[in-house]
Amino acid sequence: xxxxxxxxxxxxxxxxxxxxxxxxxxxxxxxxxxxxxxxxxxxxxxxxxxxxxxxxxxxxxxxxxxxxxxxxxxxxxxxxxxxxxxxxxxxxxxxxxxxxxxxxxxxxxxxxxxxxxxxxxxxxxxxxxxxxxxxxxxxxxxxxxxxxxxxxxxxxxxxxxxxxxxxxxxxxxxxxxxxxxxxxxxxxxxxxxxxxxxxxxxxxxxxxxxxxxxxxxxxxxxxxxxxxxxxxxxxxxxxxxxxxxxxxxxxxxxxxxxxxxxxxxxxxxxxxxxxxxxxxxxxxxxxxxxxxxxxxxxxxxxxxxxxxxxxxxxxxxxxxxxxxxxxxxxxxxxxxxxxxxxxxxxxxxxxxxxxxxxxxxxxxxxxxxxxxxxxxxxxxxxxxxxxxxxxxxxxxxxxxxxxxxxxxxxxxxxxxxxxxxxxxxxxxxxxxxxxxxxxxxxxxxxxxxxxxxxxxxxxxxxxxxxxxxxxxxxxxxxxxxxxxxxxxxxxxxxxxxxxxxxxxxxxxxxxxxxxxxxxxxxxxxxxxxxxxxxxxxxxxxxxxxxxxxxxxxxxxxxxxxxxxxxxxxxxxxxxxxxxxxxxxxxxxxxxxxxxxxxxxxxxxxxxxxxxxxxxxxxxxxxxxxxxxxxxxxxxxxxxxxxxxxxxx
Numbered sequence: 325x326x327x328x329x330x331x332x333x334x335x336x337x338x339x340x341x342x343x344x345x346x347x348x349x350x351x352x353x354x355x356x357x358x359x360x361x362x363x364x365x366x367x368x369x370x371x372x373x374x375x376x377x378x379x380x381x382x383x384x385x386x387x388x389x390x391x392x393x394x395x396x397x398x399x400x401x402x403x404x405x406x407x408x409x410x411x412x413x414x415x416x417x418x419x420x421x422x423x424x425x426x427x428x429x430x431x432x433x434x435x436x437x438x439x440x441x442x443x444x445x446x447x448x449x450x451x452x453x454x455x456x457x458x459x460x461x462x463x464x465x466x467x468x469x470x471x472x473x474x475x476x477x478x479x480x481x482x483x484x485x486x487x488x489x490x491x492x493x494x495x496x497x498x499x500x501x502x503x504x505x506x507x508x509x510x511x512x513x514x515x516x517x518x519x520x521x522x523x524x525x526x527x528x529x530x531x532x533x534x535x536x537x538x539x540x541x542x543x544x545x546x547x548x549x550x551x552x553x554x555x556x557x558x559x560x561x562x563x564x565x566x567x568x569x570x571x572x573x574x575x576x577x578x579x580x581x582x583x584x585x586x587x588x589x590x591x592x593x594x595x596x597x598x599x600x601x602x603x604x605x606x607x608x609x610x611x612x613x614x615x616x617x618x619x620x621x622x623x624x625x626x627x628x629x630x631x632x633x634x635x636x637x638x639x640x641x642x643x644x645x646x647x648x649x650x651x652x653x654x655x656x657x658x659x660x661x662x663x664x665x666x667x668x669x670x671x672x673x674x675x676x677x678x679x680x681x682x683x684x685x686x687x688x689x690x691x692x693x694x695x696x697x698x699x700x701x702x703x704x705x706x707x708x709x710x711x712x713x714x715x716x717x718x719x720x721x722x723x724x725x726x727x728x729x730x731x732x733x734x735x736x737x738x739x740x741x742x743x744x745x746x747x748x749x750x751x752x753x754x755x756x757x758x759x760x761x762x763x764x765x766x767x768x769x770x771x772x773x774x775x776x777x778x779x780x781x782x783x784x785x786x787x788x789x790x791x792x793x794x795x796x797x798x799x800x801x802x803x804x805x806x807x808x809x810x811x812x813x814x815x816x817x818x819x820x821x822x823x824x825x826x827x828x829x830x831x832x833x834x835x836x837x838x839x840x841x842x843x844x845x846x847x848x849x850x851x852x853x854x855x856x857x858x859x860x861x862x863x864x865x866x867x868x869x870x871x872x873x874x875x876x877x878x879x880x881x882x883x884x885x886x887x888x889x890x891x892x893x894x895x896x897x898x899x900x901x902x903x904x905x906x907x908x909x910x911x912x913x914x915x916x917x918x919x920x921x922x923x924x925x926x927x928x929x930x931x932x933x934x935x936x937x938x939x940x941x942x943x944x945x946x947x948x949x950x951x952x953x954x955x956x957x958x959x960x961x962x963x964x965x966x967x968x969x970x971x972x
Contacts, residue, residue, distance in 0.1 A: 329489045333474050339736040344463045346728035351458045367400035371453030379617050386438045396432050403583030407457040414450030429583045430597050465678045466701035472708045487524045490747030494524040505542050512539045515753040519543045527752035528716040532928035533760025540716050541570045555687040556671045557706045559698040565591045568671050579667035582676040603659045612652035619645035674705040695741035699724045703740040715741050720773040721925050762787050762801040765934045768955045769924050789932050797839045802934045804956035807965045808941040814908045822863035825906045829867050852882040856898035858926050860916050864906050890922045893929050901930035905938035912945030
């Protein structure tokens with residue numbers, strides 16, 4: 325291993341430690357400042373919950389299943405392997421809770437292995453809740469992966485390390501140009517052929533709307549003609565779910581590990597939990613557990629003040645319960661092993677790929693989707709289990725989340741995807757036909773991020789809400805609504821430091837009502853629209869959501885309207901996208917807007933209509949936004965907010 329590579333990996337280990345420290349600091353601060361209600365909203369707490377079952381585990385620890393009794397649709401961050409704390413509202417802030425590890429999450433139930441052999445006395449009084457604790461596991465697995473990469477010598481991992489760091493030229497078999505899928509375009513088939521011929525690594529660069537997932541599914545399907553099983557990972561649970569859905573529809577046996585974000589039948593039916601419950605030996609497993617619970621319940625009837633014979637009887641009952649649970653554990657391992665053995669695709673996040681069932685397994689091919697969103701140490705977790713690796717993603721869209729500015733500036737934002745695409749020029753294919761948006765909507769991002777190489781497919785390039793020129797709002801694919809000179813002011817939340825702009829928010833909804841009013845006149849001929857409202861700032865997103873909630877006209881509209889941050893819309897598309905840029909000040913300060921890759925995501929979600937609201941006086945001091953404003957002017961999209969402020 326070269327000195328440069330050694331230094332780079334040591335640097336990563338150092339940056340990861342800095343990031344962990346900052347992440348932990350923010351976590352502690354969030355818990356100290358936030359109420360239970362706020363933590364529930366952030367997906368960090370379930371409250372109230374009830375214990376629906378308890379049993380003694382093989383290691384003498386108590387395994388409980390809890391269910392949340394309210395907020396069933398609230399998104400959360402609970403998943404297998406994470407540490408949680410069971411607490412009571414009466415004991416909270418006093419004796420504290422009891423911690424454990426999540427074993428399973430199924431809908432609104434969580435199965436937890438507690439770090440105790442019985443529930444504490446306070447669990448019988450007051451309401452119970454679950455807190456998600458700081459995620460040590462992800463950092464531990466990333467560090468282990470980096471250490472493996474560092475220590476690799478004379479093996480396949482060492483070769484992959486040298487290849488991905490550019491110290492070794494990646495190798496290919498002769499490309500088989502007869503591999504053609506008729507449903508794919510020329511570049512997509514080129515990517516398929518590249519993946520087929522790659523001995524070490526291949527990269528599919530998929531700009532917005534270019535069919536990256538479709539291409540990846542066909543590549544996985546083709547790989548399975550030669551290999552029994554592949555590992556498919558993504559740092560995004562949503563991306564893992566999407567691949568699971570599409571692969572299952574191709575008739576491929578997928579095993580989805582971890583905590584799905586989607587609830588479609590294709591995803592849920594392919595989770596380990598559902599596959600286990602449908603196994604022929606599952607009833608036997610249930611019988612074992614039921615019998616163990618009965619012995620456990622009998623043992624619990626003996627109170628603390630009892631004689632020697634009662635103590636002996638209690639110990640015998642516990643021993644019998646443990647023996648039965650050992651039998652159950654062996655049967656469960658057998659059922660698990662069958663599911664893993666029969667699966668053609670194991671789909672999960674990188675951290676879950678280190679779970680004990682597959683920790684020691686080496687895969688001939690590992691696919692990593694949305695690889696440009698994964699920290700380099702995160703990407704190495706599945707790569708340590710690979711003979712060759714296929715990356716897919718777009719380094720011009722959302723970067724990985726880095727909480728420490730010091731770690732980010734030090735290089736932690738630079739991904740393995742970017743490292744490899746720079747080091748191995750002949751190992752990548754960029755998909756260049758997009759099937760989502762009107763060519764005017766595509767135009768700015770195409771020039772700024774993709775060197776003008778993208779083309780809009782004929783099926784979408786002229787796609788509008790209306791071809792009637794008199795229906796002006798519907799006929800134009802792109803509007804920039806300039807709020808300069810309107811007296812709109814940005815506001816900063818003193819606690820979160822996030823920004824909002826109430827007047828801009830009100831203008832956005834006024835414009836949207838006008839646009840939908842024009843469209844609804846023609847609703848007899850056209851279906852309801854899907855509308856996305858985006859802002860880079862969480863404070864503005866909350867404000868926009870409040871305005872929408874109080875707008876009875878829009879709430880009763882047949883159109884589906886969603887309000888999210890940019891991150892919330894990654895990988896999605898809508899007929900209409902409205903973006904609130906928020907910033908309006910005399911100094912030209914744009915803060916978070918300087919993350920241009922995030923703006924690229926926002927600009928490329930719309931299919932037929934893109935509307936951007938912003939203050940040109942503030943934005944134009946930045947060269948990137950100056951170019952954006954010029955683009956809007958050149959394609960006739962520039963409009964003053966005054967045109968809409970007082971119109972009916």
